[in-house]
Amino acid sequence: MKDEICQAVLAREEVVRFLQGGHGETAEQARERVEGYLDELNTTQRYGLYRALKHPVYPILRKIARHVEHIDRVQAAVARGRVIYASNHKSHTDYLVEPLVLDDHGIRPPIIAAGINLFGGPLGLLHRHVTGAIPIRRATKDQAYLVTLKAYVAELLREHDLLFYPEGGRSYSGELKPPKTGLIHAAMQSETRNLVILPVAIAYDLVLEDRSLSRQGVKRRQRPFAREVAEMMRYAVGYRSRAFVSFGEPIATGAYDPHSRTDVLELAHRTRDAIGRLYKVMPTALVARAMRPSISRPDLEARVDGLLEALRAGGANLAVDSGRQAVSEATRPLARRGVVVVEAGTYRVRNRALLRYYARTIEHLLPAAGRAH
Known part of the structure; x- marks a missing residue:
């Protein structure tokens, strides 16, 4: 491994300590596993090719009208130091929309931390060698992997900004999920000067893969990304939506102690709360929340x-x-999506x-008291 980041990871104190063995394996076995995970994590962003990627995915992107709020906060933050973008996660299109919003305003997109299921086949090659994404093994307790991942993120932040999703994956129920702390903790341990977390919220009138997400309700298994892409392309027929990307005020990580579990949790929840407040309340959500069987x-307008x-x-x-206004703007998309049916001025759930x-x-x-069940 000749990559400078990988070499720096192997030289970090916590990795050196792990490589000495003592975790039920020899030092040689420990090094072999760490180097294997480093090969898996190693990524390169080729910015010129990255910008050209919007053209092959244009058939999907042209269906989503991008709207941005508070881009000035991003411009100020990147001018001052290193930035971690922490976003809610609604759709696989998030990976396309959010970086392109930054690129639209002359801000170089960050490295993306994404689920390892997105890295199979040709798409995996694009993620590794063009967009600059690192595969994340969620819900693993493998100590070799966790040590390697945290060290890799720490070294990555010396050269790149990072985008990750504190929820860990898309919300299958629709609601904003509690935050996971792994990558936030890794960032805190990096001791990067002037490092800030920039909360980001993305909201759609309609989520492209809403049918498959809502049908499951909760994630039961990891599916191959190629299968999910095929499903998304099927759902894209007739699909149109706006995407609002809203940026919050930066949160300085230096005020939190990376060795304090309480501080790590506090920062994670502060970030999640900021994302929640930024989230754009769309007319489709309002009408869905206010609906009754008939x-x-x-009456629907009054409830909204x-x-x-x-x-x-x-x-x-x-x-x-x-x-x-909400009912006027939401009726057509919800009816075309098969969520409601409207007959003679009466709305019914479909x-x-x-x-x-x-x-x-x-x-x-x-x-x-006002939450959905």
């Missing part, structure tokens, strides 16, 4: 107005100003699982 349009009042009081990031999925996207912003 409801007239005036009640939701808006509660959300506005809590400082939510709203995409509409009134129940009338797909309960999808309706609940969209209703739960704003659950974190509502009082407990």
Whole structure:
């Protein structure tokens, strides 16, 4: 391994200590495993080719209108030091939309931490040698892997910004999930000067793979990414959506002790809470939350107005100003998606699982008594 980052990882104190053995294996076995994981993690971003990638994926991208909020916060943060973008995770299109929003404004996209299931076949080669993504083995307790990953992230941050998803994966229920701490802890341990976490929230009118996500409700198994891409292409027929990417105020990591479990958890939850507040409340979510099995349009608008009042009081990031506007903007996409059916001014639920999925996207912003079930 000639890569400078890999060599720096092998020289880090915690890795050297692990390579001495004593974990039920010899020093030689430990080194072999660490080097194997380093080969797996090693990535390169070729920016010129990266920018050209938008053309082969244009058939999907042109279906998603990108909107950005507070890009000035990003510009200021990258000018001051190293940035970790921490985002909620709705769709596989997040990996396309969020970096391109940055590129649209002349900001070099970060290295992306993504699930290892995205790295098979030709797509895996693109991730490793063009976009610059590192494969993450989620839910593993392999000490060799965890030591290697944390050390690799620490060294990576010396040269690159990083984008990761604290939820660990897409939300299958629609709601914002609790944060995982692994990569945040690794970043804190890097001791990178002026390192900040920049909260990012992405919201869609419609999520491309909403049917497959809502059908499962919870993730039961890791599926090959090629199969998921094929499914997404099928769902893309007739698909149109806006994507709002909202950037928050940077959170300095230096105020938190990487050796304190309490501090690590506090930073993770502070980041998650900031993402939740940034999340754009879309008209489709409002209508889904306000729906009843059968409801007239005036009653639906009134129920959305009640939701808006509660959300506005809590400082939510709203995409509409009134129940009338929300129902007007949400009716066509929800009807075309097969979520509701509208007949003679009466709205009826057609797909309960999808309706609940969209209703739960704003659950974190509502009082407990007003949450979807």
